[in-house]
Amino acid sequence: xxLTTLAGLLSFYIAVAYGLAEPKTTGLxxxxxxxxxxxxxxxxxxxxxxxxxxxxxxxKNISDLAVRYKNTNTSAEYPYLAVxxxxxxxxxxxxxxxxxxxxxxxxxGKTNGTKGGSFLDVMKMDMRMYSRIQTFExxxxxxxxxxxxxxxxxxxxxxxxxxxxxxxxxxxxxxxxYCSTMxxxxxxxxxxxxxxxxxxGYHRSTRYQKLDNSSPRFLAMxxxxxxxxxxxxxxxxNTEWAKKIVAGTKSSERNVWEWVAELGxxxxxxxx
Ligand SMILES: *[C@@H]1O[C@H](CO)[C@@H](O)[C@H](O)[C@H]1NC(C)=O
Ligand SMILES: *[C@@H]1O[C@H](CO)[C@@H](O)[C@H](O)[C@H]1NC(C)=O
Ligand SMILES: *[C@@H]1O[C@H](CO)[C@@H](O)[C@H](O)[C@H]1NC(C)=O
Numbered sequence: 001x002x003l004t005t006l007a008g009l010l011s012f013y014i015a016v017a018y019g020l021a022e023p024k025t026t027g028l029x030x031x032x033x034x035x036x037x038x039x040x041x042x043x044x045x046x047x048x049x050x051x052x053x054x055x056x057x058x059x060k061n062i063s064d065l066a067v068r069y070k071n072t073n074t075s076a077e078y079p080y081l082a083v084x085x086x087x088x089x090x091x092x093x094x095x096x097x098x099x100x101x102x103x104x105x106x107x108x109g110k111t112n113g114t115k116g117g118s119f120l121d122v123m124k125m126d127m128r129m130y131s132r133i134q135t136f137e138x139x140x141x142x143x144x145x146x147x148x149x150x151x152x153x154x155x156x157x158x159x160x161x162x163x164x165x166x167x168x169x170x171x172x173x174x175x176x177x178y179c180s181t182m183x184x185x186x187x188x189x190x191x192x193x194x195x196x197x198x199x200x201g202y203h204r205s206t207r208y209q210k211l212d213n214s215s216p217r218f219l220a221m222x223x224x225x226x227x228x229x230x231x232x233x234x235x236x237x238n239t240e241w242a243k244k245i246v247a248g249t250k251s252s253e254r255n256v257w258e259w260v261a262e263l264g265x266x267x268x269x270x271x272x
Contacts, residue, residue, distance in 0.1 A: 027088035028208055028272060029063070030128040030219070032078035037122035039108040045123070048106040049082070050261045053119070057084055058263050060099040065264035065272065069149055069257030072227050078126055081151070081257050083221075085264075085272050088131045091211065130208035130219055134169065135271060138177035142203040145270075147259040148224035154252040155216035156245075164218070167245050168207060175236045176202050176222070199232055201225030206272045216251055221272065227258045 035045040049068060057063045063084035071079045090096060102118040109117040156164045176199050203223035210217050224230075237246060264270060 025088050026132040026272075027086050027091040027211070028130040028132065028219075029084040029086050029091060030130060031082045031084075032126040033080045033082070034078050034124045035122060036124050037108045037117075039112070040122050044106055045080075046260070048104050048119070049080070052101070052104055052106065054082070054261065054263045056100055058265060062086065062090075062096060062099065064266060065262070065270055067145075067262040067272075068260040070260050072256045072258055076255060078124075080260075081149075081255075083272065088211070091129050091131075128219075129211040131211060132272075133165070133207040133209055133218075134173075135204065135206050136173040136176075137204040138174075144203070145259070145262070146201060146203045146223050146225040148201070148227040148229065149257040149259070150220075150222040150224070150229060150254065151257065152220045152222075152252060152254050153216040154218050154220075155250045156218070157248045157250055160245075160248050161217075163248075164245055167241055168220070171239065171241055172236060173205050175239075176205065199224070199230045201230070204271065216253065227256055229256060 035042060054066045054068065057066045063086045065085040067083050069081045069083075071081070086096070102120060103116055104119070105115050107115065107117045107119060107122050109115050110121075154164075201224045203225070205220060205222045208219040208221075210219070236242065
């Protein structure tokens, strides 16, 4: 959705608040964005985002972990992503974002050549709210945060949600770590010495469901050391079960992102 006014922002929140009744759990505010104002350069956009907007979320106690990424696909509709860890109860509060500072002296103003405008007027945003379903780290958790992130948003055929969840839990995520026997011998030896993962540089996966249940309802985020995603990743979709899940997926959006900046209240490199 495109958010251009504070009223639009509020009505979005009200719509979400009347959606599902979620138990108290970890949530995620997911904001993909693109600067649109002709006078807003990418450098200034990033400066405002990293130096003003992320700190604003943390200082106002809206979120306790905010991470920004840049899309590796230079022709993607949304070149930037910001994810904020926020309790679901808090996320559903329509007043959550009203404490933010909307205007900045860095951003273009209402008339040409002036500054002091609102971020709602100078960028396009796709904002989504999620509650967490699962965090997977295998048996040898990789504590740090890598520089690479894959996001996969998907909408399964109605009625197959349970099977998709089973597939993730019983097969797919396990394969990220435990299928080293499929790799060549030298690779296995190297893996045992380092971090016993089939997919070199894999850190963890976090899965979410949208609060308002609109399509695509599910999101999986896979964290890696770098944005060079191992070619073996393709093998994970070669099982009979994976083929069935893929065939039953109505829509999916996959993006690979590179870490840009993060800010949080706890220790650095925390989980989402
Ligand atoms: C900040 O948010 C957390 C989690 O929502 C809450 O427990 C805490 O009381 C808040 N702190 C302040 C100073 O508002
Ligand atoms: C990059 O984004 C464009 C526009 O959304 C899309 O058509 C293209 O398939 C994407 N490329 C990759 C490698 O994902
Ligand atoms: C403002 O700038 C845009 C292009 O940057 C131009 O098309 C428009 O005519 C300008 N408007 C005024 C009032 O100067």
